[in-house]
Amino acid sequence: MEARFPEGFLWGAATSAYQIEGAWNEDEKGESIWDRFVRIPGKIENGDTGDIACDHYHRFQEDVLLMKGLGLKAYRFSVSWPRVLPRGRGGLNPKGLDFYSRLVDALLAAGIEPFLTLYHWDLPQALQDEGGWARRETALWFSDYAAVVAKKLGDRVRFWITHNEPWVAAWAGHGWGRHAPGLENPGLALQVAHHLLLSHGHAVEALRDLVPGARIGIALNLSPIYPASQGEKDSQAARRADGFLNRWFLDPLFSGSYPADMLEFFGPLAPRIVPGDMRTISRRLDFLGVNYYTRQVVRADPEAPFGVEYVTVPGGERTQMGWEVFPEGLFQLLSRVHRDYSPQEIFVTENGAAFPDEPGPDGKVQDKKRIAYLKEHILQCHRAISTGIPVRGYFVWSLLDNFEWTYGYTKRFGLFYVDYATQRRLPKESARFYARVIAEGGLSGRSGSR
Ligand code: FCB
Numbered sequence: 001m002e003a004r005f006p007e008g009f010l011w012g013a014a015t016s017a018y019q020i021e022g023a024w025n026e027d028e029k030g031e032s033i034w035d036r037f038v039r040i041p042g043k044i045e046n047g048d049t050g051d052i053a054c055d056h057y058h059r060f061q062e063d064v065l066l067m068k069g070l071g072l073k074a075y076r077f078s079v080s081w082p083r084v085l086p087r088g089r090g091g092l093n094p095k096g097l098d099f100y101s102r103l104v105d106a107l108l109a110a111g112i113e114p115f116l117t118l119y120h121w122d123l124p125q126a127l128q129d130e131g132g133w134a135r136r137e138t139a140l141w142f143s144d145y146a147a148v149v150a151k152k153l154g155d156r157v158r159f160w161i162t163h164n165e166p167w168v169a170a171w172a173g174h175g176w177g178r179h180a181p182g183l184e185n186p187g188l189a190l191q192v193a194h195h196l197l198l199s200h201g202h203a204v205e206a207l208r209d210l211v212p213g214a215r216i217g218i219a220l221n222l223s224p225i226y227p228a229s230q231g232e233k234d235s236q237a238a239r240r241a242d243g244f245l246n247r248w249f250l251d252p253l254f255s256g257s258y259p260a261d262m263l264e265f266f267g268p269l270a271p272r273i274v275p276g277d278m279r280t281i282s283r284r285l286d287f288l289g290v291n292y293y294t295r296q297v298v299r300a301d302p303e304a305p306f307g308v309e310y311v312t313v314p315g316g317e318r319t320q321m322g323w324e325v326f327p328e329g330l331f332q333l334l335s336r337v338h339r340d341y342s343p344q345e346i347f348v349t350e351n352g353a354a355f356p357d358e359p360g361p362d363g364k365v366q367d368k369k370r371i372a373y374l375k376e377h378i379l380q381c382h383r384a385i386s387t388g389i390p391v392r393g394y395f396v397w398s399l400l401d402n403f404e405w406t407y408g409y410t411k412r413f414g415l416f417y418v419d420y421a422t423q424r425r426l427p428k429e430s431a432r433f434y435a436r437v438i439a440e441g442g443l444s445g446r447s448g449s450r
Pocket of ligand 1 (some may be wrong): 168291397403404
């Protein structure tokens with residue numbers, strides 16, 4: 001099997017601030033909504049917190065060396081807003097900003113392209129206390145924050161991602177109470193989603209002004225949706241699930257309007273939109289970031305929320321998250337996004353799998369299932385490129401085992417195993433596999449056969 005990738009293809013790995021940094025209250029960092037949320041009893045498995053996480057704040061040099069060892073071409077990380085602006089607005093914390101400056105320098109010295117995400121869910125608690133994303137002004141405060149980061153790092157960072165997965169921030173955080181800030185109000189979730197998109201648009205404007213040559217995008221969690229049967233009702237359910245997850249974000253970003261069928265369906269829950277908002281939201285993007293893990297299969301069920309029931313397909317292989325392994329879905333998703341929205345460029349900004357890894361008696365972590373998962377998905381990227389879809393890079397989630405939100409430390413997604421007691425990092429076999437893929441510029445008979 002041969003799957004050669006184009007010259008310059010960016011092989012990467014991804015992380016986020018709250019999931020790896022730790023140092024939650026060091027060097028004048030402000031509290032984030034996640035620092036607060038994890039302290040509510042019962043919210044996180046085993047009562048885990050990100051207080052220490054992978055201690056990356058103190059170990060970033062070592063971690064950059066791990067990346068260099070893999071041969072990574074790019075590294076996607078996020079900046080913690082409250083580390084830079086402890087109160088969310090005004091009052092810059094130079095030590096916090098300097099941390100990212102040193103990280104970027106270390107990456108560049110290692111020949112690794114930094115992909116900087118501005119928001120991976122850790123809003124400053126001070127802003128939450130003023131209303132958080134429910135409040136329209138937060139969108140402007142976000143672009144002020146973007147400007148602060150851009151002024152410091154714009155001379156060295158080329159790739160900018162405004163938001164990570166606004167659907168998750170809006171719904172898990174404000175619709176279902178599973179993520180910080182823990183609110184449960186569907187109408188609010190939709191208003192928050194609108195403000196997140198608006199803040200994205202404002203940040204795009206700020207970045208374009210401040211960073212000449214910046215390549216700006218957003219990372220969305222997208223899935224292809226399949227109806228459980230050919231029946232009319234199930235097809236309708238699939239259309240709605242698609243509207244809910246995919247089109248609600250893609251349409252405004254690329255076409256400047258919310259999908260009409262969903263606006264009608266949401267009725268009074270639909271967000272308040274001010275004239276000019278949609279123009280701001282649909283500012284030109286240089287790339288779309290696609291986070292893909294699995295597909296969704298749905299059935300109509302009038303009793304279920306929004307009339308959509310998510311079905312577990314029997315027989316399919318699943319990861320430790322319970323997510324079906326469905327590599328083909330990545331190709332179908334990329335094809336659909338390309339066909340319907342034609343972003344200039346696409347990066348797969350997250351893809352990966354959790355399995356219950358542990359080192360064996362030989363000290364190795366034999367994560368064969370992860371290797372198979374990555375290999376199959378990399379092949380689907382290759383297939384997409386072969387059909388002319390502009391996929392320019394691929395990021396494994398994640399570089400390290402880390403704090404997996406409500407699941408705490410129970411889910412391991414890393415290429416490196418982290419022993420949390422000692423903070424020792426151990427390359428899993430998948431790390432060796434990925435290093436070979438990068439060195440060979442794709443899958444050759446050798447890497448492919450493993
Ligand atoms: C995505 C998140 C990321 C990680 C993976 C498993 O939704 O962006 O932080 O939790 O899922």
